[in-house]
Amino acid sequence: MMPIAHSACRPVVVLALALGLAACASAPRPVTPSMIERDASAFRVQRTTSHRDGDDLLTAGLGLAGLRMLAPPAFADAAAPTPVELRRRAIWSNWRGIADLAPGGGYGEVYGSVATVPGREFSALATVPGARQPHRVLVQVPDAFDRTRRCVLVAPSSGSRGVYGAIAVAGAWGLPKGCAVAYTDKGTGSDYVDLDARTGMQADGSIAALGTEALAFAPEVPEGATGVAFKHAHSQDNPEADWGRHVRQAAEFALVALDEAFPAEAPFTFANTRVIAVGISNGGGAVLRAAEQDGDWLDAVVAGEPSVLVDGHDSRALYDYTTEAMLLMPCALLAMDDLPQPPLQAQARGQWTERCRVLREAGLVDGSDADAQARDALARMRASGWTDEALRAGALSVGFDLWRAVAVNYASAYGRFGIDAHPCGYGWSAQNAEGSRRVATAQERAAWWSDASGIPPGAGVGIVDDSVRVDPSLSRLQCLRGLWSGASVEAERVHRGVAETRAGLPRKGLPVTVIHGADDGLIPMAFTSAPYVAKARAAGRDVRFWQVRHAQHFDAFLGLPDYGARYLPMLPYVYRALDRTLDALEQGKSLPGDAVIDTVPRAGKPLTAEHLALP
Known part of the structure; x- marks a missing residue:
């Protein structure tokens, strides 16, 4: 050859x-x-x-x-x-x-x-x-x-x-x-x-006022906007x-x-x-x-x-399977053994059981008790193509709330929604201990460029959801899912965005x-x-x-x-x-x-x- x-x-x-x-x-x-x-x-x-x-x-x-x-x-x-x-x-x-x-772990050696x-x-x-x-x-x-x-x-x-x-x-x-x-x-x-300080990041990672020519991201900022905006979502x-x-x-x-x-x-x-x-x-x-x-x-x-x-070929969009996992996986995992730790199943069981209950109330799973509801959620996920190996490894994404983080960000990105225009009412901000918005400190702001992963939460920035209950706002989670399964104007925008990403x-x-x-x-x-x-x-x-x-x-x-x-x-x-x-x-x-x-x-x-x- x-x-x-x-x-x-x-x-x-x-x-x-x-x-x-x-x-x-x-x-x-x-x-x-x-x-x-x-x-x-x-x-x-x-x-x-x-x-x-x-x-x-x-x-x-x-x-x-x-x-x-x-x-x-x-x-x-x-x-x-x-x-x-x-x-x-x-x-x-x-x-x-x-x-x-x-x-x-072998890095640098093996x-x-x-x-x-x-x-x-x-x-x-x-x-x-x-x-x-x-x-x-x-x-x-x-x-x-x-x-x-x-x-x-x-x-x-x-x-x-x-x-x-x-x-x-x-x-x-x-x-x-x-x-x-x-x-x-x-x-x-x-x-x-930083929408409160009206600052962004320059080419060298340092902070400068909005309007500075060398900013790497300079979005249109609505009057009165507060919190944090980032490039992927906004x-x-x-x-x-x-x-x-x-x-x-x-x-x-x-x-x-x-x-x-x-x-x-x-x-x-x-x-x-x-x-x-x-x-x-x-x-x-x-x-x-x-x-x-x-x-x-x-x-x-x-x-x-x-x-x-x-x-074709049974391919599924990231937004589709992410929002499905966000809703069903916490309940489905209750029906599985031998989950990797963390999350510690003994500690998570109460939250996952509550998710089963509210899913049943919403008509999203069947079953008279938590065990039956978990089995039904698991059966639904298997029927849509999830393997048991993927479900077990997905427990980590449940434990770290990654499914919601991805869904909130991608809903905004696919729909091309601007700052303060998230269709399900989410936002991003520095937060107090109970999750309420606050203004970021100068020290937090200075470290965003070096420390952040590009999708909050992390580096001192969290997802703002003012309606969080014991189970994080099922109504808003259903809203996120509805942007895929529904027929609203916002859902049409998300679907158009997803269609633009199909590979040739x-x-x-x-x-x-x-x-x-x-x-x-x-x-x-x-x-x-x-x-x-x-x-x-x-x-x-x-x-x-x-x-x-x-x-x-x-x-x-x-x-x-x-x-x-x-x-x-x-x-x-x-x-x-x-x-x-x-x-x-x-x-x-x-x-x-x-x-x-x-x-x-x-x-x-x-x-x-x-x-x-x-x-």
């Missing part, structure tokens, strides 16, 4: 003007051949920073020991952190939100790298045509970038995380190998707006509809950054630079959307546990590897990866599928003893797929084939390679 070659001729867009990359540039650069295939006017507020001598690209100088620290890196002035402090803390937060760094990688970062705000708000793009170029291989990984953030949200996925694999890594927050992220762009274009723009910005970094070797183009897209969760869905983008600009795709929707087919000949945990309880494989693979293969596309037994969605939760004993991490399989893909592209080796991977749970022991059974 010959190495997969780059196309010698690709569609080009010749620019009339090229913007300077450095933030201090006073005049545009002249047009050069390296400007082919990208629209430089899409990038603004461009910055370049160096990261060496205790402040590297991969861990910001923290190393594995620093990343494992339970407390985040401190700010010298908690109310006014510097951009350097914000970056270090954002990298710490995003590593810990994605990877299992706990001792015995798999993965936290090598010291000196280099430069090039960042900008980019806007896809038609969007109201920008997305962040950031390119890490290691000093040891291999200019003879010209390798770029383009990596959208998982979940709704900020621009460093894929550093443990792509940076950890690509930077030590001499590849550049291009990130995008894909229109989500932690650029929160951009009114439905960012998920553009995730593929966000990935493409990040790849384009990588070429701009490489020209700036190595002018003697310019131009860097899609014809002479290898581009692999990789992501997990929402990032996995984003790279699959990138795979369908026009043009021969992308060489391969690796998608881990992707949130993806297709027509990958480009013919583009190698795609999809990896999913068989026990995934947040983005069940049966609703997402399996239908995508079936649809792509039916159309003759080049897709292979790795199904990992005893693997769920959240590597970061494997530090919880019971989860670490039951489940294996997903990142080693993403790294292995990247290894195999790069070998195929560069050396002509075989691409990875289909695999059902029979792992061996750790059962409380330190992780070894034998547990992983890597293909």
Whole structure:
């Protein structure tokens, strides 16, 4: 088998003007051949920073020991952190939100790298045509970038995380190998707006007043609005509809950054630079959307546990199965044994029993007592496609109230609802102990960019629900579900938004590897990866599928003893797929084939390679 070659001729867009990359540039650069295939006017507020001598690209100088620290890196002035402090803390937060760094979990020892990688970062705000708000793009170029291989990984953030949200996925694999890594927050992220203080986040993560030119998110703020707004929920762009274009723009910005970094070797183009897209969760869905983008600009795709929707093949929309789980799963879990801990079933039983009762009153389940109601809820979920493995792992999402958090955010995003316009009356704010709104402190506000995950609750921001009872506002939960199952004007808006996110087919000949945990309880494989693979293969596309037994969605939760004993991490399989893909592209080796991977749970022991059974 010959190495997969780059196309010698690709569609080009010749620019009339090229913007300077450095933030201090006073005049545009002249047009050069390296400007082919990208629209430089899409990038603004461009910055370049160096990261060496205790402040590297991969861990910001923290190393594995620093990343494992339970407390985040401190700010010298908690109310006014510097951009350097914000970056270090954002990298710490995003590593810990994605990877299992706990001792015995194997990271940095059995798999993965936290090598010291000196280099430069090039960042900008980019806007896809038609969007109201920008997305962040950031390119890490290691000093040891291999200019003879010209390798770029383009990596959208998982979940709704900020621009460093894929550093443990792509940076950890690509930077030590001499590849550049291009990130995008894909229109989500932690650029929160304090509606009380009328402030937002600048390109460097620092706080500035609304109206400042360099803000990464500048929404329309209604008179009298209070609380917190954030980009995923309030951009009114439905960012998920553009995730593929966000990935493409990040790849384009990588070429701009490489020209700036190595002018003697310019131009860097899609014809002479290898581009692999990789992501997990929402990032996995984003790279699959990138795979369908026009043009021969992308060489391969690796998608881990992707949130993806297709027509047919029993695919279900995220909003559909999330709102179903939000309502029924707390009751259904009462009928299941051997649930992972937490949540502690003995402590949760009272709340879950109450959920069964109110579901019965609402006519959503049948049964004369809690046990019968739980069995009915479980039967309904199984009938709609949930496996017992996904239901057990989904107990974590019940315990941490993730289903409601996702539903509240995505209802706003899909419906393109603005600030204070949530159709079910929810809001977001700093909160008092009993859940009432309050004004955020300067210290809380200063840490949002580095600490927040992009979907509250977290980092001092919570979901405001003024009608919470013992069971959090079933009427409002039913409202959220009604945006999928009902026929209101608001429901039609949500359905239109969901329809905009449906994935098409990958480009013919583009190698795609999809990896999913068989026990995934947040983005069940049966609703997402399996239908995508079936649809792509039916159309003759080049897709292979790795199904990992005893693997769920959240590597970061494997530090919880019971989860670490039951489940294996997903990142080693993403790294292995990247290894195999790069070998195929560069050396002509075989691409990875289909695999059902029979792992061996750790059962409380330190992780070894034998547990992983890597293909």
